[in-house]
Ligand code: ATP
């Protein structure tokens with residue numbers, strides 16, 4: 143037997159080595175954050191190749207495709223000299239299913255060049271299905287997103303749609319027959335047109351494996367080894383797929399941490415990992431107990447927090463690294479000071495030689511990064527928001543800003559077209575007609591008059607008339623000259639003047655968007671002047687546009703991310719924002735013990751991303767509207783930790799906070815400092831989504 147070419151013992155500890163060397167599966171590695179689960183899995187892949195498993199015989203399932211790429215790059219370093227690592231099939235469940243269906247969809251009656259619907263397409267198809275019900279328009283009928291969500295949950299939980307309706311959306315039970323018929327129609331239409339949405343990729347792979355013994359045998363022959371990272375966040379359907387793919391041979395390795403299961407809202411079920419030993423009797427179970435990522439101080443805080451969760455697999459975790467800096471808890475006066483503190487500290491760390499790439503700012507919801515994004519743009523600190531959409535680029539935020547732009551400048555074509563499309567019954571053709579007839583009016587006609595003009599109204603289809611009236615009433619109120627309206631008030635009026643209803647109709651039980659807009663109103667409330675406010679926001683977008691164009695793009699970025707998106711990753715310095723009760727944990731997510739425990743797991747994930755420095759920051763007050771201040775409480779996740787001598791953190795008291803007199807009270811609105819040269823609105827940076 144040739145001696146191993148990789149010096150495993152030098153690169154792994156004993157526990158990890160045992161897991162890497164374990165014979166054919168099933169193998170379960172269940173261990174805390176930063177204990178080397180992903181590393182162990184990577185080395186196990188290398189070891190399998192070394193043992194002679196052909197690379198195309200390995201299936202590596204990960205939480206993101208990027209994670210799979212990083213793991214295979216590492217395997218390439220280890221085993222590239224003797225194996226063609228590129229032939230490993232690695233990526234998300236969706237990716238793997240897609241690849242396999244391209245080869246085998248024929249057996250299911252699909253052509254192998256079937257089309258995959260993206261979310262936009264899926265929504266369009268659902269809109270058609272709802273329209274085809276040939277019923278009089280029924281306002282109470284759930285919107286397309288909601289029906290899609292029901293279908294998706296049903297698929298992922300492997301339950302009938304009716305069950306999901308009962309469990310998750312009981313308010314629509316009176317319409318159950320209709321909703322179920324629409325869901326069924328959606329499924330039929332997809333099948334007729336040979337289309338698959340994302341969930342179908344998984345569902346059809348399961349059908350392929352359960353209904354076609356020959357193909358199952360063929361795939362079982364091919365995938366000699368199946369490995370899964372982040373197994374705690376698999377849902378029922380994914381769990382079933384893993385079991386089916388592992389087949390009779392059961393050479394399966396799964397790794398995960400039940401304390402990091404944070405996707406139950408998408409159907410993830412950590413009983414998959416907890417129940418693994420029962421489903422695979424005789425499996426080898428390894429627990430890794432040394433944490434290599436974080437200092438003992440950071441780990442101490444994380445352990446103290448997660449120990450308060452009742453439901454968990456018992457684990458121990460001790461730090462392998464030497465002692466470092468104590469984590470800090472930092473109360474700040476308000477969201478602006480919170481942003482300023484973080485930006486300042488980031489610049490200090492950079493001066494001390496830490497690269498921006500080694501730092502991250504994490505938060506519970508995208509809207510929590512708003513003030514920080516502006517502050518970073520102002521200071522010229524390059525940043526990247528993980529998972530794409532920046533706060534100001536989200537569709538609903540752009541909608542609301544478009545109303546404000548139109549108030550600011552009645553000639554803003556993009557803004558006009560964007561808002562008028564939100565009027566029920568107005569389509570693209572009507573929008574064009576409306577705009578042309580508006581332009582034909584004498585210059586300087588006030589917007590309110592223009593919208594009321596009969597030449598303009600002549601273009602409205604009957605079904606749009608009521609909505610348009612509402613819209614023009616709203617615009618009349620917003621542009622009324624008497625009693626100048628501040629940006630904050632304008633945002634609130636847009637929300638109250640129909641946009642909130644539009645959101646409810648469009649996104650049903652989704653509360654986050656409305657919450658985002660309230661945040662925007664709060665933020666806008668600090669500006670006196672509409673044009674100044676819009677300029678500030680345009681500057682953030684300009685910053686984004688530069689980045690997107692790649693024009694002298696900096697090669698170092700700070701990362702901004704929700705905690706959900708940060709799973710599995712690590713940085714030297716981590717800042718967690720908005721650690722105030724109601725924000726983190728999010729108030730919507732603490733209605734039951736189970737939800738609170740999931741939020742605490744999320745907090746645990748956030749803490750354990752940090753290697754050297756950890757700062758937990760929160761604002762003491764928010765200003766929902768002018769002259770009003772609300773005091774916030776520190777997050778229960780911090781409050782519940784030992785305090786005094788035993789506190790696993792230091793409190794950092796900023797001079798401003800120490801000097802503040804008793805916090806509450808109507809302090810005057812703080813002006814946002816000028817941005818330097820007061821130029822006109824940068825042009826050409828508007829991008830439609
Ligand atoms: P998470 O639960 O967050 O996904 P994990 O258990 O997958 O974490 P890894 O990301 O594999 O942990 O490892 C955490 C860090 O510790 C990585 O930087 C990794 O390289 C390092 N590490 C793990 N094991 C060892 C070891 N034996 N020697 C040196 N460094 C190690």
Ligand code: MG
Nearest residue numbers: 179180181710
């Ligand atoms: Mg990992």
